[in-house]
Amino acid sequence: MTSRIIGTGSCLPDTVVTNDFLSTIMDTSDEWIASRTGIRERHLVKEETTASLSIEAARRALAEAGVEPEELDMIVVGTLTGDHITPSTACEVQAGLGAVNAVAFDINAACAGFIFGLHTVNAYIRSGMCRLALVIGAESLSRIMDWSDRSTCVLFGDGAGAAVIRAQENGLMAYDQGSDGEKGKYLACPNRTNNNPLVQTDKILAYTKMDGQEVYKFAVSYVPASIQKVLEEAGIAPSDVKYYLLHQANLRIIQSVAKRLKLSQDKFPISLDHCGNVSAASVPILLDEVNRKGLLEKGDKIILSGFGGGLTWGTCLMEW
Numbered sequence: 468m469t470s471r472i473i474g475t476g477s478c479l480p481d482t483v484v485t486n487d488f489l490s491t492i493m494d495t496s497d498e499w500i501a502s503r504t505g506i507r508e509r510h511l512v513k514e515e516t517t518a519s520l521s522i523e524a525a526r527r528a529l530a531e532a533g534v535e536p537e538e539l540d541m542i543v544v545g546t547l548t549g550d551h552i553t554p555s556t557a558c559e560v561q562a563g564l565g566a567v568n569a570v571a572f573d574i575n576a577a578c579a580g581f582i583f584g585l586h587t588v589n590a591y592i593r594s595g596m597c598r599l600a601l602v603i604g605a606e607s608l609s610r611i612m613d614w615s616d617r618s619t620c621v622l623f624g625d626g627a628g629a630a631v632i633r634a635q636e637n638g639l640m641a642y643d644q645g646s647d648g649e650k651g652k653y654l655a656c657p658n659r660t661n662n663n664p665l666v667q668t669d670k671i672l673a674y675t676k677m678d679g680q681e682v683y684k685f686a687v688s689y690v691p692a693s694i695q696k697v698l699e700e701a702g703i704a705p706s707d708v709k710y711y712l713l714h715q716a717n718l719r720i721i722q723s724v725a726k727r728l729k730l731s732q733d734k735f736p737i738s739l740d741h742c743g744n745v746s747a748a749s750v751p752i753l754l755d756e757v758n759r760k761g762l763l764e765k766g767d768k769i770i771l772s773g774f775g776g777g778l779t780w781g782t783c784l785m786e787w
Contacts, residue, residue, distance in 0.1 A: 470589040470600075471638030472785065474532025474631040477755035478523040479510040479742065486621070495617045505718025509624030509743030511609045516550045520627035521605040522563035524751075529564075532631035534599065536566040541600040543587055544573045545580020545747035547656075547776065548607045556605060569601070577654070578714045578775025580604055580747030581628065582644065585771070585783060588632050589639050598634045603627060604747035611656050613674035622717070623675075624743030628751025637786050640768075641701040643693045644781035653681040654776040682775070686720045690774050691727040693782040697770070701784050705730055707768060708784070710757060714773040715739035715749040736762075746775065763787045 485508045486497035501507055512520075521544060529536060542564075544557040551559075557571035576583040581604030591597035605627035612620040657673035660666075690713070698705060705728050713721055715738055725732045738753045745752060750773050757763060767787040774780040 471635040474528045475755040476524045476527025477628040477752045479626040517607045518559035524627040524629040528629040536564040539566045539569040540597040542571040543584040544603045545584045579773035579779040579781040582773040582781030592634045600632045603629045606746045641697045642783040650778040653678040687723040709767040711770045
């Protein structure tokens with residue numbers, strides 16, 4: 468028994484922020500951003516929250532799957548930008564959907580969060596503890612960005628993507644995941660500092676900081692290796708995979724991975740041009756876009772791969 472995706476959904480905030488708009492509030496330009504990243508615009512939250520985006524994406528995935536919320540055994544949300552420290556975003560989703568029979572919890576694996584969620588649900592399914600689950604990747608990254616730091620804030624966007632997972636004989640074929648905490652400092656956002664009767668704190672808000680060169684070197688090395696490992700485990704040639712749905716961090720990273728795998732870039736769909744980097748949400752948003760365009764047929768083999776803060780990475784090969 469393994470896991471199969473039977474429905475997808477996504478939700479983006481209503482407000483679109485273009486590179487041209489950003490050029491009015493900081494020293495940048497559409498040409499500068501697009502030529503270095505491939506990003507033209509991104510969606511940013513106003514009234515929306517991480518939970519509200521997650522709930523809407525989940526509703527759309529459940530509708531496509533023909534599943535009622537009460538049927539769910541589990542809800543897992545990959546996020547690093549939950550609206551609260553507690554309750555978890557997954558518990559908010561459970562309440563919003565009325566999924567009264569589902570156990571719910573979050574995973575923080577940054578940009579690999581959705582993939583880690585898939586692998587976690589697969590382990591529950593293989594153990595017999597779960598048969599029907601909802602996995603979500605959701606972020607409101609704009610709230611943890613320094614909007615005066617043009618080297619970082621222009622990369623990121625907000626949104627959510629979801630997938631309904633059912634126990635079936637065919638589906639997830641092979642997977643790989645890992646972490647390198649020694650490199651975690653290259654992409655980090657501090658939480659609250661110590662604040663108690665013994666410690667004084669200035670309570671200054673901390674924002675995301677990234678060493679772009681180090682993260683780039685990590686991605687173009689670890690991601691192709693992870694994909695190769697999964698393909699070899701399954702005995703599948705790279706050319707037998709219809710699409711490689713990678714975390715949408717930077718167009719240059721995706722191009723480099725395609726080159727290292729000696730594959731056409733046509734096999735690597737993108738959403739970063741209109742979504743930016745949405746961390747844990749980028750892979751499920753892209754998957755939903757590809758699915759709803761009718762580009763996937765039953766039996767197609769696809770690779771999903773997420774990588775980023777932690778530093779973490781996760782890859783899975785599945786049959787559609």
